Amino acid sequence: MKRFGNIDPATTAIPFAIILILCILFVVDPEGSGAVLSYIRGFLGDELGLYYLIVGLGVFLVSMYIAFSKYGRIKLGKPEEKPAYSNFTWGAMMFTSGLAADILFYSLCEWILYANEPYISELGSVQDWASTIPLFHWGPIPWSFYATLAACFGFMLHVRGCRKQKYSEAVRPVLGKYTDRLPGKLIDILAVFALLAGTATTFSLATPLMSEAISELTGIEGGTWLTILILVVTCLVYTVSVLKGMKGVKFLAEICMYVFFALLIYVFLFGGEARYILETGFSAVGNLAQNFLFLSTRTDPLRSSSFPQNWTIFYWCYWMVWCVASPFFMGNISRGRTVKQVVLGAYIFGLCSTFISFIVLGNYSLGLEVHGRLDVMGIYAAGGDLYQTIIAVINTLPLPQIVYVILLVSMVAFYATSFDSITLVASAYSYKEMREDGDASSGMKLFWAILLIMLPIALIFSESGMANLQTVSIIAAFPIAIVIILITASFFKDGKKYTDHGESGK
Numbered sequence: 097m098k099r100f101g102n103i104d105p106a107t108t109a110i111p112f113a114i115i116l117i118l119c120i121l122f123v124v125d126p127e128g129s130g131a132v133l134s135y136i137r138g139f140l141g142d143e144l145g146l147y148y149l150i151v152g153l154g155v156f157l158v159s160m161y162i163a164f165s166k167y168g169r170i171k172l173g174k175p176e177e178k179p180a181y182s183n184f185t186w187g188a189m190m191f192t193s194g195l196a197a198d199i200l201f202y203s204l205c206e207w208i209l210y211a212n213e214p215y216i217s218e219l220g221s222v223q224d225w226a227s228t229i230p231l232f233h234w235g236p237i238p239w240s241f242y243a244t245l246a247a248c249f250g251f252m253l254h255v256r257g258c259r260k261q262k263y264s265e266a267v268r269p270v271l272g273k274y275t276d277r278l279p280g281k282l283i284d285i286l287a288v289f290a291l292l293a294g295t296a297t298t299f300s301l302a303t304p305l306m307s308e309a310i311s312e313l314t315g316i317e318g319g320t321w322l323t324i325l326i327l328v329v330t331c332l333v334y335t336v337s338v339l340k341g342m343k344g345v346k347f348l349a350e351i352c353m354y355v356f357f358a359l360l361i362y363v364f365l366f367g368g369e370a371r372y373i374l375e376t377g378f379s380a381v382g383n384l385a386q387n388f389l390f391l392s393t394r395t396d397p398l399r400s401s402s403f404p405q406n407w408t409i410f411y412w413c414y415w416m417v418w419c420v421a422s423p424f425f426m427g428n429i430s431r432g433r434t435v436k437q438v439v440l441g442a443y444i445f446g447l448c449s450t451f452i453s454f455i456v457l458g459n460y461s462l463g464l465e466v467h468g469r470l471d472v473m474g475i476y477a478a479g480g481d482l483y484q485t486i487i488a489v490i491n492t493l494p495l496p497q498i499v500y501v502i503l504l505v506s507m508v509a510f511y512a513t514s515f516d517s518i519t520l521v522a523s524a525y526s527y528k529e530m531r532e533d534g535d536a537s538s539g540m541k542l543f544w545a546i547l548l549i550m551l552p553i554a555l556i557f558s559e560s561g562m563a564n565l566q567t568v569s570i571i572a573a574f575p576i577a578i579v580i581i582l583i584t585a586s587f588f589k590d591g592k593k594y595t596d597h598g599e600s601g602k
Contacts (some may be wrong), residue, residue, distance in 0.1 A: 156240035168436030179432035187445030193517035197507035203457035215403035243442035250427030263287035294417035316480035369463035376454030413573035419563035425517035
């Protein structure tokens with residue numbers, strides 16, 4: 097009863113009710129729901145798009161300042177405390193908690209989405225820019241959201257010793273007494289809704305690829321019901337893992353890294369495009385470095401292509417809604433490390449692994465196109481189906497059945513590790529105050545494991561298009577961006593007090 101009395105109804109019952117209502121609307125009236133989402137997306141993404149771009153570039157600059165200023169020397173924990181995890185295990189959990197199976201989906205196909213865009217023609221050739229833009233959209237700015245907030249949350253948990261693992265608690269230095277009142281409650285409800293929106297988007301985008309891969313392997317016809325079955329099975333995997341606590345998360349993260357790099361090595365060595373992959377990747381990184389500020393501030397005010405509104409803004413929002421859970425988890429596992437190590441660790445392990453994925457998988461499929469081995473763009477244009485296009489790309493590899501198996505295992509592992517971390521954080525959100533061991537009850541973990549899967553199933557069942565899925569993230573990210581600014585301001589306020597007056601903060 098004591099444990100039940102510690103449950104926070106605002107961050108448990110209200111999000112549950114919102115998700116239940118959305119599930120019903122998406123299933124009962126998918127067309128009407130899509131029209132409403134489209135209108136909201138047009139207003140937020142088009143009319144207020146500059147807001148998202150400013151926040152993105154601003155957070156990246158802040159992350160650099162945090163790492164290399166006096167704040168970077170702050171130890172997350174006691175001065176003599178050692179890190180709880182080895183560098184490999186820590187890095188594996190940082191990377192896999194920040195990205196789900198969508199990284200494999202987008203790595204294989206993202207350049208296809210841009211190749212015929214007028215924006216690419218304005219910038220130059222497909223060869224130069226279709227390989228560069230994905231690195232921009234999954235590069236320094238997105239990872240800066242994680243890096244900055246992981247440092248802020250790590251400071252909150254391990255220096256301030258806070259036992260309330262909530263977004264509102266991270267802004268207490270700015271909100272003061274209002275943290276425990278309506279403003280704080282609204283922040284927590286928004287955070288949980290954003291978390292659910294992020295999980296819905298990533299699940300709904302990538303799981304159909306798993307369905308197609310299973311169809312290729314077994315001959316079973318793919319479709320909505322097979323995709324939903326995959327979601328349920330994946331849910332079972334991460335539920336069993338999360339009930340085992342951090343031991344299960346650590347094990348899955350390490351397995352995920354091994355399988356993930358096994359897939360990349362196989363494609364690189366046996367795909368026949370090794371030289372092209374390396375040279376195009378090297379050029380793309382250089383192109384991004386030279387044009388980073390230009391890409392970060394490009395607004396297309398005349399809407400000649402609306403590329404920033406259609407894509408860049410979506411990606412910043414997509415990462416912002418994941419900021420509710422992933423950075424909390426990253427900060428939690430970083431006890432014993434400095435703030436600088438947390439920020440740079442997110443870039444080194446997260447950013448580098450992400451770049452390698454896009455360079456190998458993306459440039460392999462791009463190489464097939466430019467060398468005439470496969471009419472990738474023609475296949476996509478004929479059917480408009482990214483999943484079938486990816487299947488055609490995989491079938492060019494020797495023994496594609498091996499690739500399908502590795503792909504499926506890695507996607508399940510990515511989902512499981514990502515949603516393990518999300519479930520752990522969301523479970524902590526549901527309590528007014530956590531125990532000293534920082535662990536939620538098994539019942540609460542099970543509740544969130546099931547809740548996280550409900551909206552993705554509803555979105556897939558209603559056959560929502562990518563635009564609708566993007567809109568869910570864009571809506572949720574609008575208020576979250578404001579909260580991110582408040583959290584950062586709170587860190588500086590508290591961090592200055594700590595560094596000026598020592599550990600006591602007096």
